Amino acid sequence: MALQQSIDLALDTNIGGGGLPQAALDEALGLVDQAMKRLAEDDSSGRLPLLHMPRTSDDLASIREAAAFLRDDATDVVFLGTGGSSLGGQTLAQLKDYAVPGAGRFTESPRVHFLDNLDPITFDRILHKLPLSSTKFVSISKSGGTGETLMQTIAVLTALEKAGLRAHPKDVFLGLSEPRKAGARNALRDLLEPEEVRFLEHHTGIGGRYSVLTNVGLLPAAVLGLDIAAIRQGAAEAYEPFRNGAAAKDAPAALGAALNVAAAKSGKGIAVAMAYADRMERFTRWWVQLWAESIGKDGHGTQPVAAIGPVDQHSQLQLYLAGPNDKLFTVLTTGVAGKGPLMDERLAKRAGEPGFGAKRIGDLVAAQGRATADTLARNGRPTRQIHVETLNERAVGELLMHFMLETILAGYALGVDPFDQPAVEEGKILAKQYLAQG
Numbered sequence: 001m002a003l004q005q006s007i008d009l010a011l012d013t014n015i016g017g018g019g020l021p022q023a024a025l026d027e028a029l030g031l032v033d034q035a036m037k038r039l040a041e042d043d044s045s046g047r048l049p050l051l052h053m054p055r056t057s058d059d060l061a062s063i064r065e066a067a068a069f070l071r072d073d074a075t076d077v078v079f080l081g082t083g084g085s086s087l088g089g090q091t092l093a094q095l096k097d098y099a100v101p102g103a104g105r106f107t108e109s110p111r112v113h114f115l116d117n118l119d120p121i122t123f124d125r126i127l128h129k130l131p132l133s134s135t136k137f138v139s140i141s142k143s144g145g146t147g148e149t150l151m152q153t154i155a156v157l158t159a160l161e162k163a164g165l166r167a168h169p170k171d172v173f174l175g176l177s178e179p180r181k182a183g184a185r186n187a188l189r190d191l192l193e194p195e196e197v198r199f200l201e202h203h204t205g206i207g208g209r210y211s212v213l214t215n216v217g218l219l220p221a222a223v224l225g226l227d228i229a230a231i232r233q234g235a236a237e238a239y240e241p242f243r244n245g246a247a248a249k250d251a252p253a254a255l256g257a258a259l260n261v262a263a264a265k266s267g268k269g270i271a272v273a274m275a276y277a278d279r280m281e282r283f284t285r286w287w288v289q290l291w292a293e294s295i296g297k298d299g300h301g302t303q304p305v306a307a308i309g310p311v312d313q314h315s316q317l318q319l320y321l322a323g324p325n326d327k328l329f330t331v332l333t334t335g336v337a338g339k340g341p342l343m344d345e346r347l348a349k350r351a352g353e354p355g356f357g358a359k360r361i362g363d364l365v366a367a368q369g370r371a372t373a374d375t376l377a378r379n380g381r382p383t384r385q386i387h388v389e390t391l392n393e394r395a396v397g398e399l400l401m402h403f404m405l406e407t408i409l410a411g412y413a414l415g416v417d418p419f420d421q422p423a424v425e426e427g428k429i430l431a432k433q434y435l436a437q438g
């Protein structure tokens, strides 16, 4: 197990009155113990296919084969899709420097792009800059009906046509969506199937924000040459205590769920995840969707906030330490001590920081992650610490599964359905009405 979790700095016994009372945690653990029974039934009945994903391997060959098609002769691979149809892939791609400030510009071929936000200027620019004759595209939408993804796909087909490349969309496009349902439209399939574009099937029993371990997340990971089997193995590690029938307090994801439930019931209405790694920035955004859409309903929910360190020490930390004590913090760190450029002693002295001499950048980042958690605790702010020594496929797989399990269990314990998102439909319908009105 790569993931180490400590909730010591979250409890009032250790950090004083601002912390969570042990009694609140005990009560939440009782609720999560019940939730775990439900989860075990979900597993044995097959009701939650996500729980079987870590042990599944028979689909990996087809994912690798689709990835090989995308890589073949391609300078660029563009993933179209939004929310859960993009953020999981982005999270994994960050292991290969995707969207890492600075480093992301130097990624190897094929360059991978995730166009998850709909912005006319961005889309125009990228369509003009992409070498269309050597670019492959993947349109991902579970429902097949998401307006943003449909518009992106239409725009790309049109651009291919303008570039005289329209004759062969099937050679440059893949679709990924649910199979057609009797009596219902799948607009993405309606759009691409007449062009003979091949579709990979989106798992019907796994919603977008839980789909990172399926072909939705693993396809981009495979395009980037990541070890997709190791991602699943890592996920299996997170699930192992549940398969072994552990009590909530002994299963890290269940303990995390209980902590969040205790926080929610103790008036901590905000959950902050602050990761001390550039390569976890997309992970924090993936988690924001996971938590917000799963828990925010029926008047329940805590507000997820994503932060990364050390940069957000210089923007958000003041509020975290001295603003309202209404938050539960999760500080995520990796084993960066001893890594990165070495500080020349002479130059460190000249900069007035002799303590930097002979230290590495990673030494400071490691010290900062620790100092932030301790400072939050000293100021009575409940703080959980999660550490993974090496951020690789296995560790990210474990983190992803940990947070999915934590979210499902928290939803069950709070009495909300963690798998739907009915409220977002209203705005989508209204937007289409406004579009039609002009």
Ligand SMILES: O=P(O)(O)OC[C@H]1O[C@](O)(CO)[C@@H](O)[C@@H]1O
Pocket (backbone or CB within 6 Å): 082, 083, 084, 085, 140, 141, 142, 143, 144, 145, 146, 149, 208, 209, 293, 421, 424
């Ligand atoms: O994969 P789809 O069906 O295009 O949906 C994209 C996203 O939109 C939502 O349905 C919310 O509008 C998310 O739950 C989902 O991840």
